[in-house]
Amino acid sequence: MQSIERDVVVVGAGPSGLTAAHRLRQAGLRVAVLEARDRVGGRTWTDTIDGAMLEIGGQWVSPDQTALIALLDELGLRTFARYREGENIYLDAEGRPVRYCGETFPTSERTRAEMDKLIALLDELAAEIGPHEPWAHPRARELDTVSFHHWLRANSDDEEACANIGLFIAGGMLTKPAHAFSALQAILMAASAGSFSNLVDEDFILDKRVVGGMQQVSERLAEKLGDDVFLGNPVRTLHWPEGEEAGAPGRVRAVADGVAVDARFAVLAVPPNLYSRISYVPPLPRRQHQMHQHQSLGLVIKVHAVYDTPFWREEGLSGTCFGAGALVQEIYDNTNFEDPRGTLVAFVADEKADAVFELSAAERKAAILSSMAGYLGEKALNPVVYYESDWGSEEWTRGAYAASYDLGGLHRYGKDQLTPVGPILFSSSDLAAEGYQHVDGAVRMGEDTARRILDALGSPATATAASGAPAH
Ligand SMILES: Cc1cc2nc3c(=O)[nH]c(=O)nc-3n(C[C@H](O)[C@H](O)[C@H](O)COP(=O)(O)OP(=O)(O)OC[C@H]3O[C@@H](n4cnc5c(N)ncnc54)[C@H](O)[C@@H]3O)c2cc1C
Numbered sequence: 001m002q003s004i005e006r007d008v009v010v011v012g013a014g015p016s017g018l019t020a021a022h023r024l025r026q027a028g029l030r031v032a033v034l035e036a037r038d039r040v041g042g043r044t045w046t047d048t049i050d051g052a053m054l055e056i057g058g059q060w061v062s063p064d065q066t067a068l069i070a071l072l073d074e075l076g077l078r079t080f081a082r083y084r085e086g087e088n089i090y091l092d093a094e095g096r097p098v099r100y101c102g103e104t105f106p107t108s109e110r111t112r113a114e115m116d117k118l119i120a121l122l123d124e125l126a127a128e129i130g131p132h133e134p135w136a137h138p139r140a141r142e143l144d145t146v147s148f149h150h151w152l153r154a155n156s157d158d159e160e161a162c163a164n165i166g167l168f169i170a171g172g173m174l175t176k177p178a179h180a181f182s183a184l185q186a187i188l189m190a191a192s193a194g195s196f197s198n199l200v201d202e203d204f205i206l207d208k209r210v211v212g213g214m215q216q217v218s219e220r221l222a223e224k225l226g227d228d229v230f231l232g233n234p235v236r237t238l239h240w241p242e243g244e245e246a247g248a249p250g251r252v253r254a255v256a257d258g259v260a261v262d263a264r265f266a267v268l269a270v271p272p273n274l275y276s277r278i279s280y281v282p283p284l285p286r287r288q289h290q291m292h293q294h295q296s297l298g299l300v301i302k303v304h305a306v307y308d309t310p311f312w313r314e315e316g317l318s319g320t321c322f323g324a325g326a327l328v329q330e331i332y333d334n335t336n337f338e339d340p341r342g343t344l345v346a347f348v349a350d351e352k353a354d355a356v357f358e359l360s361a362a363e364r365k366a367a368i369l370s371s372m373a374g375y376l377g378e379k380a381l382n383p384v385v386y387y388e389s390d391w392g393s394e395e396w397t398r399g400a401y402a403a404s405y406d407l408g409g410l411h412r413y414g415k416d417q418l419t420p421v422g423p424i425l426f427s428s429s430d431l432a433a434e435g436y437q438h439v440d441g442a443v444r445m446g447e448d449t450a451r452r453i454l455d456a457l458g459s460p461a462t463a464t465a466a467s468g469a470p471a472h
Pocket residue numbers: 011012013014015016017034035036037040041042043044056057058059060061233234235236269270271274277278302389391396397399400401402427428429430437438439440442
């Protein structure tokens with residue numbers, strides 16, 4: 001076992017950990033990043049499968065994600081717009097495909113009015129509560145103790161409207177059934193994207209992609225860090241000095257499979273559901289023991305189907321499809337930059353994912369392609385490349401896209417989720433305000449965490465950079 005000494009040890013080489021490490025290194029500190037997998041990038045993962053380059057994990061960039069956009073620029077990465085010409089498809093209450101243009105689903109006028117009412121209500125709450133401290137709002141407890149499912153139905157008696165609005169946050173974002181998380185958690189999701197209206201506008205939230213793939217953000221950061229990134233090194237044990245002031249430098253020792261790092265700070269840049277995979281010596285305090293049992297990952301299958309041509313475009317379709325009641329609830333054109341082939345990406349979330357995972361691989365593929373054909377016709381049945389992500393089976397993630405609190409957890413624990421434990425700090429997209437659950441939030445958290453450490457060390461490099469969250 002190799003033993004080394006650094007100023008900061010970062011656990012996890014996803015976008016959050018690598019951003020933190022990079023900023024700390026730029027400020028002159030010595031860092032080591034310990035990564036469990038044999039690759040960097042975490043929940044961003046660009047791979048070539050049967051000759052097709054696919055984004056197995058996070059990929060889209062929206063215009064408000066300014067921390068990610070600035071980092072892309074700094075790393076010399078370019079973006080391109082998602083294809084969105086032509087008409088979208090909506091599956092109506094009877095499951096029939098209906099073509100439409102713009103943002104407005106082709107529902108009955110009554111359903112439309114009920115959807116508009118719910119969107120306005122959610123926009124108002126998101127603006128008033130904001131993404132930073134939803135737990136501190138006077139209505140936090142009230143909104144955190146009712147499920148999003150029941151909150152919607154308390155505010156509208158139109159089932160189609162409730163199902164459509166529910167889809168955007170439940171299957172579409174938190175990837176848990178709407179009865180499993182609170183209205184406050186849904187409001188945080190909306191506020192983190194600027195508003196609920198932004199979140200339901202696919203041309204905003206799913207605006208651009210990175211040419212060559214999102215994983216390059218992590219790969220380029222890791223290149224700069226060179227030998228200080230240790231792959232294949234899950235951290236098993238973290239020793240920390242009990243009784244030290246929270247957020248102040250101390251003595252930590254992170255023990256991975258092939259290397260042990262002694263440092264003054266440890267940054268846990270892993271999703272919150274994985275904190276408990278590490279043994280802490282001494283154990284973490286009561287509050288963290290409790291809190292970490294209430295943060296769990298959602299589940300979604302991201303399906304790629306590649307065709308010889310983007311056949312839907314020739315039929316005047318954008319490839320964008322929605323159907324709250326269908327097995328596949330969303331489809332988008334996911335054709336790569338300057339690729340003559342056409343790629344669709346389709347999503348199967350939460351309980352529907354559970355159901356298809358009970359089938360054989362062949363039955364699952366047939367069920368998913370048949371659901372896609374329900375929107376786009378028979379041509380969807382025969383892709384030349386077909387791939388289903390399986391993040392739930394990945395030991396170092398265990399779901400997709402991200403972690404959220406169970407019912408009542410956000411107002412109960414949220415205020416302590418970023419409080420350091422001695423010299424241990426927490427950094428994850430799943431703890432972010434702006435960019436919550438997104439790569440942008442991972443980058444913001446990484447930058448905030450680096451700033452807190454530099455502040456605590458009284459580094460002169462922070463005098464100009466210090467504008468964000470103060471160290472606790
Ligand atoms: C299918 C899918 C689609 C998504 N789509 C989008 C999208 O379109 N746009 C968007 O912005 N976001 C998207 N996301 C979310 C985005 O990928 C994440 O928010 C982001 O990757 C989180 O970064 P992170 O660094 O906080 O955590 P992660 O990316 O999860 O990185 C954590 C790292 O820690 C490592 N690790 C875990 N435990 C240990 C340990 N004990 N020791 C050492 N290392 C450990 C893991 O291997 C991993 O590399 C998507 C995610 C998924 C799964």
